[in-house]
Amino acid sequence: MLQACRLQLFCDRLFCLFLIVRAPCPEVSLSGQVPARVWESAYSQAGFFTCLQSTSLNLSPATDNLSVTASTSTDSSATRQAHPALQFSIAPGGSLRGRLRVPGDKSISHRSIMLAALADGETQINGFLEGADSLATLAAFRAMGVTIDGPAHGQVRVVGVGMNGLSIPIGPLYMGNSGTSMRLLCGLLSGQRFATTLIGDQSLSRRPMRRVTTPLCKMGARIETTAQGTAPLHIAPAKRLIGIDYPMPVASAQVKSSLLLAGLYADGETCVHEPAPTRDHTERMLATLGYEVRRDGERICVTGGGKLHAAPITVPADISSAAFFLVGAAIAPGSNLTLEQVGINPTRIGIINILRAMGADLRIQRKPDLGAEPVADILIRSAKLNGITIPLEQVPLAIDEFPALFIAAACAEGQTLLTGAEELRVKESDRIAVMAEGLAALGVQSVILPDGIRIEGRGNAAAVFNGGSVHSHDDHRIAMSFAMAGLRAAAPIKILDCANVNTSFPGFATLAARAGLAISEQTR
Known part of the structure; x- marks a missing residue:
């Protein structure tokens, strides 16, 4: 049976290659030409793509997991794109009104697949985010032998294989642009009995991984990175993992979760000390699935x-996706918006606390918890915002929402100061530098600091932002943040390179338009 499966996979890959090579055009999209079964098996075994990409043939998986784009080039440094270039055009003005529900939480979606795969029994997941990042996690576990049905309208069925039931994948596991996938899987796979390699796209391959690999190696993990401490990550079976007591130098939910997942396979107790609270979805979900987690203060x-x-x-x-709409409604006169069923985990509500401190008219209507996660409808209306010094304790609680908050700061009266946020410099982009660049392009002054930024608000101006073009630098949160700037702009804003939005928020433009943002999409 195994030989038959391997033969089928080999034939699937040959079929993909045949379709590419026979194409007469320099660039050809295979969307619709490769059967879903064929593409799924090829996508989940990224070593096939890695091999092809080492030649003059450029091949990349698309964010829908159902298509692939190939191009030929004599230049080995040619840009590989998984989709046509997408840009947003925002007409100035407008307000946000009505009731919306943004897609499922990305952090929880990742963890739901990982832990359900290791559980005994069948798990039904509802509300799963069908974005490229969480789909990369799903594809990785399929490649390791886990039966997963879906996603279909947010529903996924996972047939768990138990703690030691994962199978060796045929090739490297492709994480796309997902730092969460790579860092958490690095810990989880350190305890397996087989070797694996984790690879990612160009952006992810530049992001630092030693913050995870160094403490894992102290536990006995065997992980190799590049000389720069980046992916690909080669993970060999450990002779023995031993629990450690690890004080994190920087607050990071990804580092904490990676060590806790490795700790499931370690001898003894694994403890992580947080210098500040970070999102605790891993701990909550472990407890939901019956695994004891002990918390003693910061430990x-x-x-x-x-x-x-x-x-x-x-x-x-x-709540990270809701953040764009919270900021948009806060800054746009006449806005009155309700965001439904938003996760308000106490480790994620920095965006709410900071907006309230700036003067936002924001109310919380609690709803029944979803499992271990607190949930609420969030009601927000436009209000005059004031610049503030953001409290240090709020920084880790809003680390992914700061690009949107920078737009709010530009629309506030007075100066907003952020410090203690050096983590923003090693996200999908250097979010401090990239946001400062975009703000300057739209006429807003700021000063970059080593660990933050100072933004000069223009809240007294009817139109805070000039028109112009902004580049997202392949960062989904940059693109969506500047989209909301159009609500207080004097002229149209064009945002370049927006296909990355699908990593966390598929359907963003459609939902934003329904709320009242004058947004259109163009491909080129």
């Missing part, structure tokens, strides 16, 4: 050797 511990038991998981709406 979070697990003991290896336990089991996970399947249980239903419902993913709330993502």
Whole structure:
């Protein structure tokens, strides 16, 4: 049976290659030409793409997991694109009104697949985010032998294989642009009995990984990175993982979660000390699936050797995606918007706390919890905002929402100061530098600091932003943040390179237009 499956996979890959090579055009999209079964098997085995990309043939998986774009080039440094270039055009003015539900939480979606795969039994997931990042995690576990049905309208069925039931993948596991996938899987795979390699796109391959690999190696993990401490990550079976007591030098939910996942396979207790609270979805979901997690102040511990038991998981709406609409409604006169069923985990509500401190008219209507996660409808109306010094304790609680908050700061009266946010410099882009560049292009002054930024608000102006073009630098949160700037602009704003939005928020432009943003999409 195994030989037959391997033969089928080999034939699938040959078929993909045949379709590419026979194409007469320099660039050809194979969308619709490759059967879903063929593409899924090829996509989940990224070593096939890695091999082809080492030649003059450029091949990249698309964000829909159902298509692939190939191009030929005599220049080995040629840009590889998984889709046509997409840009947003925003007409000035408008307000946001009505009721919206943004897609499911990305962080929780990742963890739902990972932990359901390791559980005993079948897990039904509702509200799963069908974005490229979380789909990369899903594809990786399929490649390791886990039966996963879906996603279909946010529903996924995972047949768990137990703590030691994962199978060796045939090739490297492709993480796309997902730092969460790569860092959390690095810990989880350190405890497996087989070797794996994790690879990513060009952006992810530049992001630092030693913050995860260094403490994992102290546990006995065997991980190789590049000389720069970046992907690809080559993970060999550890002779033995031993629990450690690790004080994190910088607050990071990804580092914490990676170590806790490795700790499930370690001898003894693994404890992580947080210098400041970070998102705790991993701990909550472990407990939901029956694994004991002990918290003592800033210290979070697990003991290896336990089991996970399947249980239903419902993913709330993502507060990081809601953040763009919260800022848009706060800055646009006449706005009155309700965002439904948003996760308000206490480790994620920095965006709410900071907007309130700036003077936002924001109310919370609690709803029944979804599993271990608190949920609410968030009501927000436009209000006069004031610049503030952002409290240091709020920084890790809003680390992904700062690009949107920078737009709010530009629309506030007075100066807004952010410090203690050096983590922003190693995200999908250097979000401090990139946001400062975009703000300057639209007429807003700021000063870049080593660990933050100072923004001079123009809240007294009817039109805060000039028109112009802004580049997202292949960062989804940059693109969506500047889209909201159009609500207080004097002229149209064009945002370049926006296909990356699909990593976290498929359908963003459609939902934003429904709320009242004058947004259109163009491809070129």
